[in-house]
Amino acid sequence: MPAIARLNLSRPFICSECRIAAQRARPTQSRSFASSRRLKVPSSSQTKYLQLTNRTLIRLAGPDAAQFLHNIIPAKILDTGSTRPIFTAFLSAHGRILNDVFVYPPGKGNGEEWFLEVDSESAGELLKHLRKHKLRSKFQLAKVNPAEKAVFFAWPGCVDEPQVDGRLNETGRTGGKDPRPGMGTRWVDQTQTTSEFLTHLQHNGFQQATLDEYTVHRMTNGFAEGQSEIISTSALPQESNIDFFGGIDFFKGCYLGQELTIRTHHTGVVRKRILPVQLYSAGNKPAESQLLPEYVQGDHSFLSPPPQSNISKENARGRGRSSGKYLSGIGNIGLALCRLEMMTDIQLTADRTNFDPAEEYKVQWEVEGAEGTDGEKQQVMLKPFVPQWLRDGVEQSLRRKEKKAKPKLRDEDKEDYEDLD
Numbered sequence: 001m002p003a004i005a006r007l008n009l010s011r012p013f014i015c016s017e018c019r020i021a022a023q024r025a026r027p028t029q030s031r032s033f034a035s036s037r038r039l040k041v042p043s044s045s046q047t048k049y050l051q052l053t054n055r056t057l058i059r060l061a062g063p064d065a066a067q068f069l070h071n072i073i074p075a076k077i078l079d080t081g082s083t084r085p086i087f088t089a090f091l092s093a094h095g096r097i098l099n100d101v102f103v104y105p106p107g108k109g110n111g112e113e114w115f116l117e118v119d120s121e122s123a124g125e126l127l128k129h130l131r132k133h134k135l136r137s138k139f140q141l142a143k144v145n146p147a148e149k150a151v152f153f154a155w156p157g158c159v160d161e162p163q164v165d166g167r168l169n170e171t172g173r174t175g176g177k178d179p180r181p182g183m184g185t186r187w188v189d190q191t192q193t194t195s196e197f198l199t200h201l202q203h204n205g206f207q208q209a210t211l212d213e214y215t216v217h218r219m220t221n222g223f224a225e226g227q228s229e230i231i232s233t234s235a236l237p238q239e240s241n242i243d244f245f246g247g248i249d250f251f252k253g254c255y256l257g258q259e260l261t262i263r264t265h266h267t268g269v270v271r272k273r274i275l276p277v278q279l280y281s282a283g284n285k286p287a288e289s290q291l292l293p294e295y296v297q298g299d300h301s302f303l304s305p306p307p308q309s310n311i312s313k314e315n316a317r318g319r320g321r322s323s324g325k326y327l328s329g330i331g332n333i334g335l336a337l338c339r340l341e342m343m344t345d346i347q348l349t350a351d352r353t354n355f356d357p358a359e360e361y362k363v364q365w366e367v368e369g370a371e372g373t374d375g376e377k378q379q380v381m382l383k384p385f386v387p388q389w390l391r392d393g394v395e396q397s398l399r400r401k402e403k404k405a406k407p408k409l410r411d412e413d414k415e416d417y418e419d420l421d
Contacts (some may be wrong), residue, residue: 033158048209049154049201054226056123057149057188058116058130065114068101072133074237076249083107084176085117085186088247089230089237090129091257094263097235099126100225100242102151115144115174115188119226121162133256150191153219154201155184160273175196180223180287182390194285215330217296222276222387224335228307228328229274237261239272241335244393269348272324272392275384277336279304279329285360286383293385295322302380304329305363306385309383311336311343314360324361326382336384341386346394 055128060069070078076087085102092098102117116128123143130141143152152175160330173195175187177327189195223241232238237248243265250265264270278286281302286294311324337414341353343361360381367376 047206049206051208052151054120055117055151057144058118059144060139061113061141064137065139068137073229074248074255078163087179087245095257095260096233100230104174122227152189153186182221220335222292224274229335237270272337272339274335275338277334277382277384279332280381295333299332303378305365309363309365311361312360312365338384
């Protein structure tokens with residue numbers, strides 16, 4: 001006798017599709033990658049600090065400053081309960097990055113004063129962008145004089161790391177732990193005199209560093225920053241790894257550039273991401289056991305490639321498909337936008353990838369010769385690395401998409417119908 005479905009009348013009937021939709025709509029607790037304990041990077045053993053002279057501050061002060069920023073950037077900045085900097089970006093209407101920024105929430109006693117940290121070369125363009133969208137919002141907008149206030153950075157972490165936020169707040173400053181794992185601490189401070197916080201660092205053995213040392217520390221860990229690495233109107237936030245550090249809130253309301261960002265997150269696959277790379281001459285490939293690029297100071301055995309140079313396989317002939325683009329570097333290390341399934345062992349889909357662990361990659365470019373002569377071709381080998389924080393972030397993203405693609409019925413749904421023999 002065929003089975004007959006009998007409806008369970010002990011409670012009102014709700015179809016399985018409606019129940020699943022209601023389950024998805026329930027608010028869930030999410031934790032950004034910046035606060036995840038899994039995303040850790042080995043830090044430098046040296047303790048250093050410096051003023052970031054290549055970064056500029058923009059000040060927003062007034063009752064509408066917080067809401068204005070909330071409505072124009074993809075990150076969650078309201079009700080965070082912290083003065084720690086937020087790494088995010090301003091997007092164009094098409095979802096491309098205009099400027100990567102750090103947002104500094106108000107410190108103690110400065111309830112309506114926000115700071116934006118941006119690459120100095122593009123500070124003027126960002127100021128124009130903000131003024132265009134300000135309209136009648138009630139807040140003051142101005143570029144901060146670097147002779148008065150600037151951004152400072154210390155690594156691998158400040159003294160008494162658990163109390164660093166409180167120490168900064170006590171002095172009325174804003175800042176805290178950098179949201180990018182393994183980086184250090186960044187804060188806004190006065191430049192006219194040595195502050196109490198800087199004196200505290202100096203007394204605890206922190207040495208003043210150079211901007212090149214900061215760049216080496218940042219690139220070794222694989223973090224892009226500034227217009228030369230996150231190309232304005234071209235780079236996407238996910239390709240620039242901003243989604244891994246709490247820089248994008250995928251559950252907030254409308255903001256400029258939201259459509260492409262959300263669609264990519266829910267339905268697309270991010271096939272390219274910025275990775276740290278190490279340059280080397282032919283025959284000197286880094287060891288397979290090496291986890292991150294190793295900076296060799298004063299290595300002049302080869303020329304550095306120009307920005308935006310194409311990366312290709314060593315045995316590639318002609319104009320084949322590019323494996324990525326070299327973005328910027330210092331010495332023998334740098335950053336590159338790489339195709340993950342071609343240049344790394346990361347698998348994004350069930351399809352077969354083109355990755356070959358024995359494959360080597362090169363960057364070729366032409367140096368202009370004297371007038372009337374042909375240019376000279378240059379070449380350098382390149383090896384990409386996948387930091388643990390990026391690998392963990394990609395895996396979590398793939399698991400989240402797989403879970404959404406195959407929703408499971410709850411026990412209550414299974415009880416709606418009973419089969420009878």
